[in-house]
Amino acid sequence: MTTPDLDAYWMPFTSNRQFKKSPRLLTRADGMFFTDDRGRQILDGIAGLWCVNAGHNRPRIVKAIQEQAAELDFAPPFQMGHPKAFELASRLAKLAPEGMNKVFFTNSGSESVETALKMALAYHRVRGEGQRTRLIGRERGYHGVNFGGMSVGGMVANRKMFGTLLAGVDHIRHTHDLARNAFSVGQPAHGADLADDLERLVALHDASTIAAVIVEPVAGSSGVLIPPQGYLQRLREICDRHGILLIFDEVITGFGRTGNAFGAQTFGVTPDLMTVAKGLTNGCVPMGAVFARQSVHDTFMTGPEHLIEFFHGYTYSAHPLACAAGLATLDTYEEEGLLTRASELQGYFAEQLHSLKGEPHVIDVRNIGLVGGIELTPRAGEPTKRAFDTFLDCWEQGVLIRTTGDILALSPPLIAAREDLDRMIGAIRTALRRLA
Numbered sequence: 001m002t003t004p005d006l007d008a009y010w011m012p013f014t015s016n017r018q019f020k021k022s023p024r025l026l027t028r029a030d031g032m033f034f035t036d037d038r039g040r041q042i043l044d045g046i047a048g049l050w051c052v053n054a055g056h057n058r059p060r061i062v063k064a065i066q067e068q069a070a071e072l073d074f075a076p077p078f079q080m081g082h083p084k085a086f087e088l089a090s091r092l093a094k095l096a097p098e099g100m101n102k103v104f105f106t107n108s109g110s111e112s113v114e115t116a117l118k119m120a121l122a123y124h125r126v127r128g129e130g131q132r133t134r135l136i137g138r139e140r141g142y143h144g145v146n147f148g149g150m151s152v153g154g155m156v157a158n159r160k161m162f163g164t165l166l167a168g169v170d171h172i173r174h175t176h177d178l179a180r181n182a183f184s185v186g187q188p189a190h191g192a193d194l195a196d197d198l199e200r201l202v203a204l205h206d207a208s209t210i211a212a213v214i215v216e217p218v219a220g221s222s223g224v225l226i227p228p229q230g231y232l233q234r235l236r237e238i239c240d241r242h243g244i245l246l247i248f249d250e251v252i253t254g255f256g257r258t259g260n261a262f263g264a265q266t267f268g269v270t271p272d273l274m275t276v277a278k279g280l281t282n283g284c285v286p287m288g289a290v291f292a293r294q295s296v297h298d299t300f301m302t303g304p305e306h307l308i309e310f311f312h313g314y315t316y317s318a319h320p321l322a323c324a325a326g327l328a329t330l331d332t333y334e335e336e337g338l339l340t341r342a343s344e345l346q347g348y349f350a351e352q353l354h355s356l357k358g359e360p361h362v363i364d365v366r367n368i369g370l371v372g373g374i375e376l377t378p379r380a381g382e383p384t385k386r387a388f389d390t391f392l393d394c395w396e397q398g399v400l401i402r403t404t405g406d407i408l409a410l411s412p413p414l415i416a417a418r419e420d421l422d423r424m425i426g427a428i429r430t431a432l433r434r435l436a
């Protein structure tokens, strides 16, 4: 295949100059594999970008999108509806943690986060506590790239270029603790007490100024940080004590990644608002959503009935193609038991991942469900380079992994066979052994 002109496209979150010297072009995908422009089969170790949970090119989903495009290509989402939007919301509400039965549609994880933050602010205002304007995130959190999500996020490279961000945001400490928790299998034992950091911010700002706390149950993009045992429970208790809404950002953990439909169910903690995207449509059509507790939703349902209750939404909220893809995705997950498959595979996956302990440069391995993180010692004076070289080496071996800083991440499609997992780990082992 001839390579297209690569000049005009400014690629997102990419080292553009390196890429354009040595492009990695994907041309097809099926099941666990991409095909690249050299005709090679590339094993997908990261479900595309944590999104293709049912694997690629699933016939039911493809057909649903094709048919929907011909039947109803667009329907305005403001003051109008179409049946599949309601059907999808009802199906999602049935999968959600108990009581989170209202669903607001967006087009991405970032938009879901902005929506949830705005819902939290507006909720308090409608209740007559409009002074609760402060939003609390967590260090090393990733909540997308828009101004709200970036502000509550805690990844320095994503923040430092972009000015002063939102006012009135603060952060609790992250939970990463190599000294006490390195090589933990599943949830680490130490660190529930880190949730108490929220009490520090309550003491500093006063609870009456705080609207919401947002965390990822498992931080993915900042390097696969698994919540310590008891940590999320403690955060929930503190939020309850102070009337603060708890938002779980489940953009990565949603739709089966941790062994249940949602991380909230795996960890046994129900938030007030929950953001999702990615696996909602198996990555096929952009779509996100915010789940809200009935009580949060009902707070808005006051005033004259002809008035709009929440001044927020997107032209493409509940887009017909996305709804059709979402419904077919849920069918596929249900037919194949994919939402709980990670709980069946996680023991084997953990064994394989943790067999990397002792390989060159490996200072931690961590896992939950079908998510794995392998942390490497950075090369002196060249942070991130060792992990990036490992990624390039795996790519040459025909395996796609992901890196963040000096951490390697694996999040295979939930259809992965044991041999696929073996091959991913094998490629990483080979790369680590031959790289300086």
Ligand SMILES: Cc1ncc(COP(=O)(O)O)c(C=O)c1O
Pocket (backbone or CB within 6 Å): 107, 108, 109, 110, 111, 113, 142, 143, 144, 145, 216, 220, 221, 249, 250, 251, 252, 277, 278
């Ligand atoms: C936890 C979390 N929130 C939000 C986002 C942003 O999603 P999107 O890239 O769809 O805007 C991501 C993306 O990886 C994510 O992991």
